[in-house]
Amino acid sequence: MLTNTVKLRGDATFDDAIELTVAAGELDGAAVVTGAVPDVGATLNALSVALEVAGRPVIVLPGALPAYRTVRAGNSGPDVVQVKEALRASGFDPGSSDTYDAATAAAVAAMYEKAGYAAPAVDSAAASALEAAEGAVAEAAKALAAAQRELAAAAKGPDQARRVELDNAVKEAQRELAAARSAGEPAAIDRAEDAVVLAQTQRDVALAAPDTASEAAAVAAARTELSASQTALETARQAAITPLPANEVQFLPTLPRRVDEVRTERGKTLDGAALVVSGATLSITAEAGSADAKLLRAGQKATVELADGSETDAAVGTVTPQTAKDGDKNKTGARWDVTLALTSPRPQQIEQLRGQSVRVDIPVSATDGKVLVVPAAALSAGPGGETRIEIATGRETRVVPVETGLAAEGLVEISGKITAADRVVVGR
Template structure:
């Protein structure tokens, strides 16, 4: 059986090899046919691609030139204050701290203690410069009276520090838990003696016989007058070292005092006060056209706020340990048109200042759409239907933020012009 099958097996092997060879030759033919290209195919494949036309739309809008810089949100003013004297104290020692950096403080609040006495914040435009004593008159007295009214105390329209002002101060100190300051023990003793004399003189007047009443009444009236005058210039007072007048609230503590038990050093208190603004530094010797009063925009996160430039001033930076002058720069302050929420304080802001504006809409195109010819004329190429093009000679009036304001015959908003045309 094995001998009869041997020739048949050999014939089958030969047929299989022939089939395999045919398959290989067919595949090789396909590969070769894909690699062989006609001259027409080669020309088509090596031909330059059709030109792609890049266009921009002619716009009608106000053309602006802007300067953008980074800034930080803060309050407009910084106020430094340090007690220079303390009622009935020989040394200025920090004995209490009642706030810390970053805290918001309000009028009527005690922020700290110096030599056992309070340091009180009151509303006022200028700093205290003297002890305000009974009978005193002046702008500081008027400021104190307004501050007490602002806290809700009743104060008459007094031209001096009189009875109602002293009464309001006594209520304030009592509410804060501190002894009421006055003009001193000597004055207190003098008032007590004058009060006793007036009391006795009035008693004698009441008991005097008819013949002696006129004289007794004169003595009693004089005693009453002396007491009234003495009380008017003594008693409750506002010590210089116990009040800090702050021009605006809310105010934020930037720095407060030193360690309890240490002598007071300046500044004892540093407050950030006033309207919330943003400021940034513009490096360079040229402010790049920025001036006060120019419109601006604040961008804080995803929110934007219109405003204007309220100040710009040259600054000089120092270069680290070397102490050499750094590059010149300008500090630009932008104030929002409407009060900004204090939650934005310390946030980074993007300041965009409009340094130039066309005021009214003009036709504008990207700078790359305008070309200059050999004859010094400027022109744009207007794209027409299909591959149509029309060259229009234009006059360039102004520039800003990568655009040019142009005028040309027949040119109108909505036209498409080639960008980067030679």
């Protein structure tokens, strides 16, 4: 089998190292490390606790923008967008708005629960305002209930006993009128008739629909006050949602990350960077000429030579042309950057490759099984442009036309009226 292989030199590196520094954030006292100090070589993923400071976690999230403020209710901006994207990428639903709202706060609280810590405390002023708003709603509800009871009582009118009493007064006046008429005394009759009219009028007035305008107005005012209190309560609740302190989150542009250096320990007060982390995935970066680059494609299998001479498998990742800089004599595309990723390296192999310049072999084509090959110098061109070789038979030679195939490492695949036993003339 004949194989055409692109051979390159590449550098084995991790992503650039980053110093992990904890922001001041909401810390009231000294930034004392209380736990969760990782070992060198540990891997940090999204939601990993990189460190515990003053009893609170420093949670790792994906993102390129450093945490520069504590985000609270109503905040917006690129940092809030990044928080939402990081939460969403980590499996939480922060809501669809561009502001830090109740949905975002709920996602943050869920993140802390998954990390094994209580959610950050709400600002004391916001907590006090919420308590006061809840009290105002309770009082407004009581006032409305009292006003509604007064309206209901006023709307009832006189009870049954009062109704009977009023009816009896009319009947009594009518009986006195009848007696006066029987006696035939005009003055007594006039007085009795007036008494009947008065009793009937008093009954009609007492039994008429009661005037509840003032009580109804009191109910409307109480209902308005309750609505305003409920609106204020919702505002207070929004202001009192779970914040995300700047000192309790660490955004890293690529994950996972490998801990290269630990500069602190439990019980120590933080001063400067606590950790140095680099990319956890080793990659090979090589450079190729345009001719080789044209043969390369993402996903092609490759092998990387280790320091001990053994090899490990890899695959081509990207093949991108270099851009010519000002004053650069090389044209854009004359040189290409090639990245490769190791397929399944063992930890010992990663350590061998770390920071090394390595040889990379990338097979780009191969024949299907065994084929006849000759040195490239054995080929010549005929008068009609055909490709031919010269075969030696004793002291005689004869020219035989052939078809060529794959060429690699100075050899060329051929086919035609030739066998493996034939001897070819080279270099004439």
